[in-house]
Amino acid sequence: MKLIFNIKKTLNNTKTSFKRFPVGMIASFLSALFFILGVYSERMSGYNGNNTKNGFLFLIATFCFVFIDLFLEGLKGIVKNEEDLQKYKLIKIVLIILSVPILYGIKENMLGFEEALFSYDNSYKYFGLLLFFIIASFFIAKLFYHKDYIAYVIKIMGAGFVSLLYSGVLFLGLSAIFSALHHLIGLKITSNIYVYTSICIFIPFNIGIFLSNFPKGETSLANYEISKATRVLLNYILMPIFSIYLIILYIYFAKLIFIGELPKNILIHLILWFSLFSVVYLFVLDIIKDSKSVRDFRKIFPVLMIPVILVMFYSIILRIGDYGITENRYFVIAAGILSLASMIYYVFYRSNSNIAIPILLSVVILISTIGQVSAYNMSANSQNSRLKKILLKNNMLNGNKIVPKTDVSDNDKAKISEIVKYMCNSHRNYELNYVPSDFSCSDESMKEVFGFDHTDSYEEYDDMYYNYDAKVSIDINGYSKLLLIDSYPDSNISKTVGNYKIRRKSNFIEIYFNDDDKDKEIVTINMKDIKNKLKVLKKTKEIIDPDDLSIKGKSGNIEYKIVFTSLNFYEGEIDSEYYSCSFYLLTNIKN
Incomplete structure (x- = not known):
């Protein structure tokens, strides 16, 4: 009964969302309406007109108006007299008036109708601004009053969890009803019904539930107490996990120093996500004031995280030095700056409210997505700078005009091809410097402008592949078992085929035989050696025989042969560890 009462209370509270955020809630309903019209138009005529774009416009308008209402709430809390009240009313009018040109600018500049929806930098601008409004809220x-800010954020996160839970359960329930009506009663329920339902639930309904539980700024949460379960999670579960992970990173750094090896590319992602989660964890952990272990952790952990983040910067700078800035690398740098600044803040401002962290995050989001130093613009500038250096190196630039040449090294051809492809795929063609306005990424256009086409640059980069065409038979004489094995990038998890276990580790593929629950190593394949062998074979042989790349050997009483059926090594943007392969594993066990 208590659960039903709480559900009814939550649903009734959605009325307060309309009273507190009237314009935002109306915008959310209009957003859902236009999205539904867009889906309907797409089904009826194959073209949704401007409905979908208007749906996105009113979606961002929802959070824009919520942001304005929350700012006015906070501002009203410091009104002390009639003069302050008049200033408050004036600011309210100004903000409402300013919201109109802001939304019009979003419609024209981010949802412009001359290009596909969210093409090029429009996606970064739109979603960056949308995320800014959400974070800023x-x-x-x-x-103007933030001593209880951590508790305030925890309440917001709780409101978000409740709204998603209610919306998810409602959608699943209605979907089950639709399915029953279709399969049991025979009513025609199209897939669009599910889409319409999800739009209604996850936009106006979900937002209404969320805003109904959104804490008021003037409400004091100074005496807020977290639940015992949350305290146990933060103090006794997450703290050891974060500590152990940090220790592992330091052990890895010691290993790198000992063997004199550079950090691997995957290290960037491992540190990046860990540092971002650490920022959030330390933010929430500050709610616990009466624990010595927490206080000691908050003193030591941020200090130890700073060198870790600096190693990540070192790794990404190496990548940028080789391949320039791309949007992904820019965002890694931006996230790293956010993490580093947050750790420094935690070191020197341990007793603060931590409100500076989300403020810094919102600023980073705006800078990264809008303006001249955004990820999109900086990436284009970086790749154009790389192109200019290569062209000057090969005497291919006369003023602002490219001089076609054929006697360019394969490596420089590959780099030019890589830059051109990146700019054509991720940017507008005219944003690539020095090329004519009608330039395209085609081989003909490349040949005309640069003197060579994309295929001329494949030797070092894109041509590192091999496929068995089945025109030559594979000798299986002397082997009793044949297994087909494949391995793809990021598939470091072991896989088992019969009694054989295949484990991928970086540039190595390890093969084991399981005998009486014990893994016996058969062979370790060094994929760097295979790549180098393939490179030599491509230069010396017109047709590569499967046996040219095969590996034979014996491990204990197991004779084995490995015959590759496909090899793909992806270079240029990716480390040499980024490869895929398939091969036959032939074995024979002698008693």
Whole structure:
């Protein structure tokens, strides 16, 4: 009964969302309406017109108006007299008026109709601004009073969890009803019904539930107490996990120093996500004030994280030095700056409210997505700079015009091809410097402008592949078992085929035989050696025989042969560890 009462109370509270955020809630309904019209138009005529774009416009308008209302709530809390009240009313009018040109600018510049929806930099601008409004709504009402800010954010996160839970359960329930009506009663329920339902639930309904539980800025949460379960999670579960992971990273750094090896590319991602989660964890952990272990952890952990983040910067700078800036690398740098600044903040401002963290995050989001130093613009500038250096090196630039040449090294051809492809795929063609306005990525256009086409640059980069065409038979004489094995990038998890276990580790593929629950190593394949062998074979042989790349051997009483059926080594943008392969494993066990 208590659960039903709480559900009814939550649903009734959605009425307060309309009273507190009237314009935002109306915008959410209009957003859902236009999305539904867009889906309907797409089904009826194959073209959704401007409906989908209007749906995205009113979606961002929802959070824009929520942001304004929350700011006015916080501002109203510091009104002390009639003069302050008049200033408050004036600011309210100004903000409402300013919201109109802001939304019009979003429609024209981010949802422009001359290009596909969210093409090129429009996606970064739109979703960056949308994310800014969402993140800023977490702190804007608390700008003028934020001593209880951590508790305030925890309440917001709780409201978000409740809204998603209610929306998810409602959608699953309605979907089950639709399915029953279709399969049991025979009513025609199209897939669009599910889409319409999800739009209604996850936009206006979900937002309404969320905003109904959104804490008010003027409400004091100074005496807020977290639950015992949350305290156990933060103090006794997450703290050891974060500590052990940090220790592992330091052990790995010691290994790198000992063997004199550079950090692997995957290290960037391992540190990046860990540092971002650490920022969030330390933010929430500050809610616990009465634990010595927490206080000691918050003193030591941020200090130890700073060198870790600096190693990540070193790794990504090496990548940028080789291949320039791309949007992904830019965002890694931006996230790293956020993490580093947050750790420094935690070191020197341990007793603060931590409101500076989401403020810094919102600023980073804006800078990264909008303006001249955004990820999109900086990536284009970096790749154009790389192109200019290569062209000057090969005497291919006369003023602002490219001089076609054929006697260019394969490596430089590959780099030019890589830059051109990146700019053509991720940017507008005219954003690539020095090429004519009608330039395209085709081989003909490349040949005309640069003197060579994309295929001329494959030797070092794209041509590192091999496929068995089945025109030559594979000798299986002397082997009793044949297994087909494949391995793809990021598939470091072991896989088992019969009694054989295949484990991928970086540039190595290890093969084991399981005998009486014990893994016996048969062979370790060094994929760097295979790549180098393939490179030599491509230069010396017109047709590569499967046996040219095969590996034979004996391990104990197991004779084995490995015959590759496909090899793909992806270079240029990716480390040499990024490869895929398939091969036959032939074995014979002698008693």
